[in-house]
Amino acid sequence: xxxxxxxxxxxxxEWINIDGDVATIGISDYAQEALGDIxxxxxxxxxxxxxxxxxxxxxxxxxxxSDIFSPMSxxxxxxxxxxxxxxxxxxxxxxxxxxxxxxxxxxxxxSSNLMTADEYRKFLESVELN
Amino acid sequence: MxxxxxxxxxxxxxxxxxxxxxxxxxxxxxxxxxYEGILAEYQHTRSAVTLFDICHxxxxxxxxxxxxxxxxxxxxxxxVDLPVKTCRYGLLLNNQGGAIxxxxxxxxxxxxxxIVVNGATTQKDAEHFRKNLKQPNSFKDVSSQTxxxxxxxxxxxxxxxxxxxxxxxxxxxxxxHFDLLGExxxxxxxxxxxxxxxxxxxxWNKTKNLWQELLKNSKVKPAGLGARDVLRLEMGYSLYGxxxxxxxxxxxxxxxxxxxxxxxxxxxxxLLGQKESGLSRKLIGFVCENRRTPRAGYKIYxxxxxxxxxxxxxxxxxxxxxGIGLGFVQxxxxxxxEKIFVGDERNKISATITGKSxxxxxxxxx
Numbered sequence: 001x002x003x004x005x006x007x008x009x010x011x012x013x014e015w016i017n018i019d020g021d022v023a024t025i026g027i028s029d030y031a032q033e034a035l036g037d038i039x040x041x042x043x044x045x046x047x048x049x050x051x052x053x054x055x056x057x058x059x060x061x062x063x064x065x066s067d068i069f070s071p072m073s074x075x076x077x078x079x080x081x082x083x084x085x086x087x088x089x090x091x092x093x094x095x096x097x098x099x100x101x102x103x104x105x106x107x108x109x110x111s112s113n114l115m116t117a118d119e120y121r122k123f124l125e126s127v128e129l130n
Numbered sequence: 131m132x133x134x135x136x137x138x139x140x141x142x143x144x145x146x147x148x149x150x151x152x153x154x155x156x157x158x159x160x161x162x163x164x165y166e167g168i169l170a171e172y173q174h175t176r177s178a179v180t181l182f183d184i185c186h187x188x189x190x191x192x193x194x195x196x197x198x199x200x201x202x203x204x205x206x207x208x209x210v211d212l213p214v215k216t217c218r219y220g221l222l223l224n225n226q227g228g229a230i231x232x233x234x235x236x237x238x239x240x241x242x243x244x245i246v247v248n249g250a251t252t253q254k255d256a257e258h259f260r261k262n263l264k265q266p267n268s269f270k271d272v273s274s275q276t277x278x279x280x281x282x283x284x285x286x287x288x289x290x291x292x293x294x295x296x297x298x299x300x301x302x303x304x305x306x307h308f309d310l311l312g313e314x315x316x317x318x319x320x321x322x323x324x325x326x327x328x329x330x331x332x333x334w335n336k337t338k339n340l341w342q343e344l345l346k347n348s349k350v351k352p353a354g355l356g357a358r359d360v361l362r363l364e365m366g367y368s369l370y371g372x373x374x375x376x377x378x379x380x381x382x383x384x385x386x387x388x389x390x391x392x393x394x395x396x397x398x399x400x401l402l403g404q405k406e407s408g409l410s411r412k413l414i415g416f417v418c419e420n421r422r423t424p425r426a427g428y429k430i431y432x433x434x435x436x437x438x439x440x441x442x443x444x445x446x447x448x449x450x451x452x453g454i455g456l457g458f459v460q461x462x463x464x465x466x467x468e469k470i471f472v473g474d475e476r477n478k479i480s481a482t483i484t485g486k487s488x489x490x491x492x493x494x495x496x
Contacts, residue, residue, distance in 0.1 A: 036164065036167060036168055036356075037167050037168050037169040037170075039421050039423060039446040040420070040421040040422050040423065040446070040453075060421075060422060060423050060446075062168045062169065062356060062360065062423070062445065062446055063163070063168070063356060065423070065425070087421070088169075091167075
C-alpha cells in the first residue's frame, strides 16, 4: 500500500497536500484499493464552505458507495472535473491525477488533528490486523 | 456475543488466496469476489475468456421416469419432451406459487436426470425434493462430490476444445460427457454471463487440477462473483434472492416462458389464480441517466415522485457506461420509456424504464 511522505492523512483515508493557504485533497491508495473500480464521483461545487471532517464529496464503485470527508475546513476553489468522465483516474493515480478538490484553508491549526505519513502507515497496520 | 458463521470453502480456496483474490461470504461460502478488479474481469469475459469457481452450487440426481418419480410435478418446465443430452431452465415453486429456487434440469438418459440449483438454497431444495417426490429414494444430493467451473467468453470454445475435443459440437443448452484430464466430465453449453460459454461438472477432489490446467492457457483469466453479477445483470438474468424469492411469483418476475401450463406442477393453481385476478407488481429494467449505481433496496418513484416499487439489483453497466437495474413496480406503471427516479430520501437518480436486456449482440449463440 503506497503512502506518500509529504502528505497528511485522516482516519477515513483522505489525504491533504498543504501548499501555503491552499490545499489539495484526495483519497489514499488504501481507500481506492478498498473501493475497487470507481465508476462515479460526486464533486463538491466551487465556492462550497466545508468543515474539517465534514462530508464534501462521494465516490461510487462497482461494489460500494462512500462519502468523502474533508481533512480540513475551507472554501472549495477548484474541483477535478476530469473525474466526471474518468472516475477511474482515482484508481490509477490517487495521489496525482486523481485529486478531488482544492480548498483555501481557513484554520491552519486544524492540521494537528491529522496523521503524518508515518503515523498513517502505523494506523494502516492496525486497521489490517483487525 | 459474537456469533461467527462457519463458512464452507470450495476446493479452490487456496488457489484464490494465492491469486490475490478478495474473499467474501456468499450464501454460506467463502467466495472470491474479485482478483485484479471487477471491470477488468468483466471486459476479459466479454472480449476473451474467463474462468469462474462455481463449486458452491448444488447438484442432484434422480433416477427413474420423470412422472413416476414425481420430478415432473416439482418443476415448472416441460420435461417429457426434453431430448436426452439437453437441459432446460425452470423453477421450483411452493404451493403459493412463490419460487423456492430456479434451476436447470439435464436429461442424462431417458430415465436419468441431473439438476443444478443455487448454492445458498441447496439444502432447502433437497428437503423439498425428498418431501415431495413420489419416489424419494430416486433422489441423491451429489453436491459434495461435484465441482463446477464456468468457462465463459467468445474464446471459451477455442480454449476448451484443446482439452476436450468434441465440445465444439455442443449447441446452446445441450451437453455431453467428455474425457477431461483423464476424468469423466459433464460439460454443458450454458452460463450466466450472456457470452458463449461452458459449465463443467467435475469430480470435487480433482477440480483444482482442472482449474490449474485451464489457467495455464494465457488467454484465460480468473473472474470473481463481482464480475459475474455485472455480466448477468447486463443480460437481465434473474438472481435468486433478488428477482426471485419465496414471496415473489415467477409471473411477476416475467418468467412465463419457463412455465408449462399444459402439465401439473406444485404452485400451478396459485399461478392460475394470479393470472385470473391480475398481478399487483411486475419486474422492470431501467437505465439511469448518468454513471451512478442504483443499489438493491432503493425505492422506485414515479415521475410525480410517488413510491411505486423497489430496486432488486443494480450495477454500473460498462457496456452502456451508465447505471442499470432491475426492480418491481406496481402493475399500473412500467411502460417502456416511462421516466422514474430510483434512490432514497437523500439521493434520487433519474432513470428510464427499458427492457430487461441491457446488452445485446454477444457471442452467446456464436
